[in-house]
Amino acid sequence: MTRQVLRLVAIGAAVAVGLTGFTEAQAAESVSARVWVTTVDGAELMHERAPVAFGRPVSGNPNPTVTVDPSREYQTMDGFGASITDSSAAVLYRLSPAEREKAMRALFDPATGDGVSFLRQPIGSSDFTAASSHYSLDDVPPGQKDWTLSKFSIARDQQQILPLLRRAKQLNPQLKIMATPWSPPAWMKTNDSLVAGSLIDDPKIYAAYAAYLTRFVLAYAAAGVPVDYVTVQNEPQNGGANGYPTTAMRVAQEAKVIEILGPLLRIFSPRTKIIGYDHNWQTHPNDVVNVPPGQDPETDYPYQLLRSPAGKWLAGTAYHCYYGDPSAQTALHDAFPAKGIWFTECSGSHGAADPPAQFFRDTLKWHARTIAIGTTRNWAKSAVNWNIALDSTGGPHLGGCDTCTGLITVQPDGTFTTNAEYYTIGHLSRFVKPGAVRIASTSFGTTGWNGQIMDVAFRNPDGSTALVVHNENDDPRTFTVAAGGRTFDYTLPGGSLATFTWPRNRVLDDGLRLLPLRGATATSLPASADAKLAVDEDASTRWSAGQAQEPGQYLQVDLGGSQRFRRVAIDSGGSIGDYARSWELAVSDDGTSWRVVASGQGTGQLTNVDVKARARYLRVTNTGTSGSWWSLADLRLYA
Structure with a gap:
């Protein structure tokens, strides 16, 4: 009886294992x-x-x-979002408590809303403030100094901004906070004003400003909102008198502040990292014009800052969208691969006569390609818009942008509506979680x-x-x-x-690993300088024969050293119809003696050639004829 029971149990176990394996296979299929x-x-x-x-x-x-x-x-990604500016907080508080909660859930709840996971918060006022005048967190009468920061206060933030931040963190515990000042307190500046001017060139001022930023970090932490990142100055090359807080802060000044701030944060708030620059992909011509005669316009500001002694205290660099393009981020990453890159500000904007439907259409397309995809494909760890919420007039604001839009708009009837930026950010923040790669x-x-x-x-x-x-x-x-x-x-x-x-x-998972082609070079027949574009790991560029297909055209690649590979992907990308009608793949150890390892008929834009080869050189030759050109967007190797 015991043997029979054991036999039945064994049979049952075997059947269960078989069923389990079948289920997993079915699920995989x-x-x-x-x-x-x-x-x-x-x-x-x-x-x-x-x-x-x-x-x-x-x-x-x-x-x-x-x-x-x-x-x-x-x-590795930190998150996606916007800023709860003073103006954003003010318009959210125009909503009834129930409608405000609905808006907060629509923005921050990872299960039912956008799951916003990154906020960049102004330290003091920016152009988007609901106050009647601009303010810092340590204001004193003109002509006075406050070396001990006795007037420092976050009381204004306690009214609306901090309650909203705490609720946001409740809704999304993975939310990261970055803090940025639009200006140091006026008493630290050359013109004793929050608008325009520059930081006074004095070691005591640098120390006082570093202490001011540290006080902010500690005060926010005590208020239940720990700060993950801080920058020293928003748009340090924008020192113009535009009716809102700005400060021209040259590389040497920002570096001096960072060299004091870094050790302070390491002691008092080690979780808080410093990010430098926080300005456009490329120096705006207006900012160059405003540089005093004889001074370096510092168009390579982030490079100079990272090379300075302050560089060791920097986690990396932040960028804005208002001039240049995201490729600047990759250029900086290539120069400083150990430093991170964050994208921290961009606002949708519209003209007075723009129809709402056209504005939605244009904003969605531009932000989709430039911010949602353009910044992240160029090493950004975050993608952050400007205001998270504004009213139907694009305000309130005090100077600065009068055509900006938020992720949501608070309407006069006490409701809110979503804008194109709500979706361009949401297509990331809902599905790409902090810590994603x-x-x-x-x-x-x-x-x-x-x-x-x-x-x-x-x-x-x-x-x-x-x-x-x-x-x-x-x-x-x-x-x-x-x-x-x-x-x-x-x-x-x-x-x-x-x-x-x-x-x-x-x-x-096919078990294959994409091999890097850094250092690879390419030549072609017909000869073209664009041959390199087939091996630049960028499928938006291409090499083309530039003429109808005929036998003997080729692309030849020097890998720079012998490599073993199992697959070659021959990708004609978006150039529809420009694939080789028939092809031959050959490899060489010296670039002179070649052996053919595969050949076949081209039938579509992408041809994967599975081979077992080790070589330094490979050559893809067109062996067919067609009225179409032959183009290669990407040649990829896998091991």
Whole structure:
């Protein structure tokens, strides 16, 4: 009887194991991506569509393929959001308590709202203040000094800003706070005013200002809002008299303050890191004009700051959107790869005659390609807009921008509405969690607009993947998403923004690792200086033969040293139809003696060639004929 029972138990266990294995296999086979879409006409606003299933790749795929590869990691993400300015707090407090709570949940709740996870808070007033005059946290009558900071107070913040910050942190405990002053207290400045002027060049002033910033950090922590990051000055190259607090602070001055502030924070608030610069991608011409004659305009401000003795105290650098483009972030990262980059301010703005529908459309498209995707593909650990909330007039404000918009608008009837920025931030903050890592994905669009599919991908701490995709074109575009050995096709309406998410699944891991091509060089026939664009790890650029396809055209790559690889991806990207009609792949150890390792017919934009090879050189040769040009956006190697 005992043996029979044991036998039955063993059989049952075996059956259970078999069923379990079957279930897991079935689950792997049926993995799907969830999809949320926002369209330019507002018909879909973060609308969840039907999920789309991954399947086996289809031969002859005519679409550009977004290849998502978690084996290549970039920056770790801190979060996405905006600023609860004095003005934002004031308009939120115009709402009834119930409506204000509804707005806060719409903004910060990760389960039902945008899940905003990063706020950049002004220290004192900015151009967006509801007060009748500008203020710092240590104001004294003109001509007086307050060396002991006896007048320091955050009493004004205690009224509305801090209660909102505490509620935001309750709704999203992962929320990070960055703090930035628009001006030091007036008594520390050359013109004794919060508007324009510069910091007095005096060691005592530098020490007093560092103490002021430290006092702010400690006061906020005591009020239940710990500060994760602080910068010394908002837009230090903007010293103009624009009716709101500004301060021209040259590199040497900012560095001197940081060299005092760094040790103070290490002692009193070690969690709080210092970020430098906090200004545009490129120095604005107006800021250059305002530099006194004979002085260096410091157009390389962040480079000088990071090279200075203050650099050791800096976690990295922050950027704004108002001049230049996000590629400046990658250039700085390449020069200082150990330092982080944060994107910390951009505002949607509109003209007086802009129709609301057109404004929504234009803002969604520009912010989608430039901020949501452009900044994050260029190493930003955050993507942060300006005001989180304003009223229907774009205020209140005191000087500065009179055409800015917030993530939400508080309406005269006591309700609030959502703006395009609510969705461009939400397509990130809802799905990309703090601690997520950006991973490799092929993207064909540019921040300058080229009408292609543009994207950025992340691996969340729980192993799930989030892919944010924008169709730059005004017409619908179909593309393919590839993860591991599986793919799906999707069509997005013109101008729309979408987020795709899928869980970690073993079937989407093909075991291959993307190899870096840094240092690789390329030549081509027909000869072209653009050959390098096929190996620049940027699918928005391309090499093209520039003529109809004919046998003998080739792209040759020198890897700079012998490498072992298992796959070569030959990707014609967004240049639809410009794939080689037939091809041959050869490798060489010396660039002279070649051996053919694969050949085949081209049937679509992306051809994956699985080989087992070790070589320094490889050459892809076109062996077919076509009236179409032959273009290569990306040549990728995998091990």
